[in-house]
Amino acid sequence: MTTGRSSMDLRFDWIGLLFACLLTLFIALPLIVVGTWAFTEVWRYPSVIPQQFGLRFWGQTLARGDVWDALFLSLRLTTTVTILSAVICLPAAYAFARMRFPGRNILFLSFLASHAFPKFGLLVAIAGIFLQLGLISTFWGVVLIQLVGTLMLMIWIPVAAFQNVDRRMEEAARDAGATPLRVFWSITLPQAAPTISAALLLTFVGTFYETEGAWLIGAPEIRTMPVLMISFINNQIVVQYGAVLSVMLWVPSFIALMFARRVIGTGAFARGFGA
Amino acid sequence: MAHLAIEGVSKLFGTSFAVRDFSLEVGDGELVCLLGPSGSGKSTLLRMIGGFERPSGGTIRIDAKDVTTLPPERRPTGMVFQSHALWTHMDVFNNIAFGLKLRRLPKAEIRERVESALALVGLADYSRRMTTQLSGGQQQRVALARSLVLEPKILLLDEPFASLDQHLRERLREEVRDIQQRLGITTLFVTHGQDEALALADRIVVMRDGRTEQIAPPSTIYRQPQTAFVAGFIGSMNFVQGRTRNGVCEHPLFPLAIPIEDGPVTLAARPEALTIRPSDRAGAATVHRIVDFGTHKMVDVDLADGTRLKAMVAPDDRIRAGMRVEPSLASFFVFRDNELVHQSMPAAAKAEIEALQRV
Numbered sequence: 082m083t084t085g086r087s088s089m090d091l092r093f094d095w096i097g098l099l100f101a102c103l104l105t106l107f108i109a110l111p112l113i114v115v116g117t118w119a120f121t122e123v124w125r126y127p128s129v130i131p132q133q134f135g136l137r138f139w140g141q142t143l144a145r146g147d148v149w150d151a152l153f154l155s156l157r158l159t160t161t162v163t164i165l166s167a168v169i170c171l172p173a174a175y176a177f178a179r180m181r182f183p184g185r186n187i188l189f190l191s192f193l194a195s196h197a198f199p200k201f202g203l204l205v206a207i208a209g210i211f212l213q214l215g216l217i218s219t220f221w222g223v224v225l226i227q228l229v230g231t232l233m234l235m236i237w238i239p240v241a242a243f244q245n246v247d248r249r250m251e252e253a254a255r256d257a258g259a260t261p262l263r264v265f266w267s268i269t270l271p272q273a274a275p276t277i278s279a280a281l282l283l284t285f286v287g288t289f290y291e292t293e294g295a296w297l298i299g300a301p302e303i304r305t306m307p308v309l310m311i312s313f314i315n316n317q318i319v320v321q322y323g324a325v326l327s328v329m330l331w332v333p334s335f336i337a338l339m340f341a342r343r344v345i346g347t348g349a350f351a352r353g354f355g356a
Numbered sequence: 357m358a359h360l361a362i363e364g365v366s367k368l369f370g371t372s373f374a375v376r377d378f379s380l381e382v383g384d385g386e387l388v389c390l391l392g393p394s395g396s397g398k399s400t401l402l403r404m405i406g407g408f409e410r411p412s413g414g415t416i417r418i419d420a421k422d423v424t425t426l427p428p429e430r431r432p433t434g435m436v437f438q439s440h441a442l443w444t445h446m447d448v449f450n451n452i453a454f455g456l457k458l459r460r461l462p463k464a465e466i467r468e469r470v471e472s473a474l475a476l477v478g479l480a481d482y483s484r485r486m487t488t489q490l491s492g493g494q495q496q497r498v499a500l501a502r503s504l505v506l507e508p509k510i511l512l513l514d515e516p517f518a519s520l521d522q523h524l525r526e527r528l529r530e531e532v533r534d535i536q537q538r539l540g541i542t543t544l545f546v547t548h549g550q551d552e553a554l555a556l557a558d559r560i561v562v563m564r565d566g567r568t569e570q571i572a573p574p575s576t577i578y579r580q581p582q583t584a585f586v587a588g589f590i591g592s593m594n595f596v597q598g599r600t601r602n603g604v605c606e607h608p609l610f611p612l613a614i615p616i617e618d619g620p621v622t623l624a625a626r627p628e629a630l631t632i633r634p635s636d637r638a639g640a641a642t643v644h645r646i647v648d649f650g651t652h653k654m655v656d657v658d659l660a661d662g663t664r665l666k667a668m669v670a671p672d673d674r675i676r677a678g679m680r681v682e683p684s685l686a687s688f689f690v691f692r693d694n695e696l697v698h699q700s701m702p703a704a705a706k707a708e709i710e711a712l713q714r715v
Binding site for chain 1: 406407408427428429433434435437439441442443444445454455458459499502503506
């Protein structure tokens with residue numbers, strides 16, 4: 082009996098390995114190709130590996146002023162959107178999680194609306210309004226349009242986080258002498274923090290890569306990194322410029338995800354979605 | 357040490373009463389158990405005393421001060437929750453020190469009080485552990501220390517051992533009783549386990565549907581239940597339905613003298629008060645099953661009308677399944693409409709009185 086069980090435990094899972102390989106192939110292969118192009122100077126068909134590696138295109142790309150402008154603009158925009166989204170959405174999420182008021186469910190579901198319709202149609206409609214308000218091609222116009230995209234994530238995940246905080250923990254703090262505000266600060270927020278951090282991180286990364294809104298509302302004055310990358314890919318015959326920008330764009334999210342994995346833990350993401 | 361007075365307290369959720377017109381006085385240093393099945397209102401009552409629920413009516417006084425409308429943070433009560441409710445983002449020390457820090461005590465005093473609270477619950481070396489690294493029993497001890505360190509006037513325990521295994525539960529309840537007696541703290545303990553209530557309480561309050569069924573010391577609750585519900589809820593009890601006419605029960609197996617008005621009655625007897633002896637009489641009962649508990653045997657007996665009774669017999673008794681037996685009651689209770697209307701004199705007490713009369 083015991084021997085049978087241990088032999089089952091030790092049996093190699095070939096199907097699992099196959100799935101792991103396929104997933105790695107689908108996820109990693111495009112990244113490898115783009116990464117390779119970024120450090121390639123000559124790569125001609127039918128060669129599988131480049132004929133010549135080098136950093137020539139990095140030097141050319143990083144020497145451009147518009148690349149640095151776009152990078153700093155993207156970081157400023159993303160930080161502003163994430164902070165504003167947190168300030169607006171977290172109190173709302175707490176209200177949705179803990180309070181009962183008329184129209185609560187409809188209002189809560191309405192945050193799905195921005196993701197339930199074709200996004201480009203919505204953006205064009207908003208762009209029409211922004212045009213009248215003089216927000217087209219301005220920093221705050223792009224901030225507003227990107228805020229719309231963050232609402233669902235920054236409401237739904239924190240709501241789940243606040244709902245998952247054990248009410249008995251809060252009551253125990255009241256019992257120990259804490260006022261409701263102190264309970265929120267010392268118990269509720271720290272308990273919900275890992276999941277809220279996950280939502281903030283997803284918002285930051287999602288906003289950093291947001292292209293449609295930034296392009297439609299921001300052009301021609303506001304050019305974020307993804308918008309610049311698209312214009313490079315569309316207007317330049319040389320693949321390497323786009324590849325270099327892709328790798329540059331990949332770095333912030335990689336750092337953020339590594340930070341999240343260390344500080345937050347993967348469980349927080351799952352809990353955020355109600356797991 | 358404090359005195360708790362609950363006067364006519366009710367709690368209405370929507371249109372149904374969770375607690376209805378409940379009154380109780382708990383004296384200094386007394387440990388009172390609120391006992392009842394799920395939904396009997398015992399936890400709601402405890403939460404009203406702790407300030408987590410606002411009563412729909414009535415008043416709650418602690419040392420003659422009306423606390424009915426005070427929020428939990430302004431009440432001199434300490435609550436220990438069933439789920440422990442320890443703050444997982446703090447270590448053991450900070451869990452216990454939280455309330456002391458809110459009171460802005462000097463750091464040295466906080467350290468001293470936390471350490472003595474931990475020593476009191478037997479966890480002196482655990483202050484730097486995270487709560488998630490503790491076992492269920494250790495977590496409950498920390499929860500107890502967190503309440504005790506604030507020196508509450510009234511300690512409220514809401515089924516604190518419900519999530520623990522039987523062995524640990526028995527050990528912890530003895531420890532809690534020792535600590536409670538040592539500190540002389542007035543305590544209310546909610547449980548749905550009768551053994552816990554019988555082992556711990558100075559007095560037991562049996563609750564049902566938000567009302568009090570009986571308030572009495574454990575021995576009285578067991579030996580003199582005032583309602584059929586209490587009789588059935590505390591310990592094991594046999595019930596037999598019958599009728600009385602002219603002061604005699606008409607049940608064919610139990611033709612007992614019951615000096616009450618004619619009408620339907622419920623006879624009730626503990627398994628230890630039910631004796632059985634072999635019989636060939638038509639209409640006698642049949643032994644269905646015997647369970648040997650080592651110290652005694654429990655015999656399931658089926659009456660002709662399908663009623664199943666439990667009788668406790670000596671471990672060396674030779675009774676066997678399938679045997680025909682004649683049951684008789686050494687002592688019994690008689691209930692009508694849930695109320696006790698007659699109680700026979702227990703055999704032991706009867707013998708004692710006869711011995712005294714002979715002298």
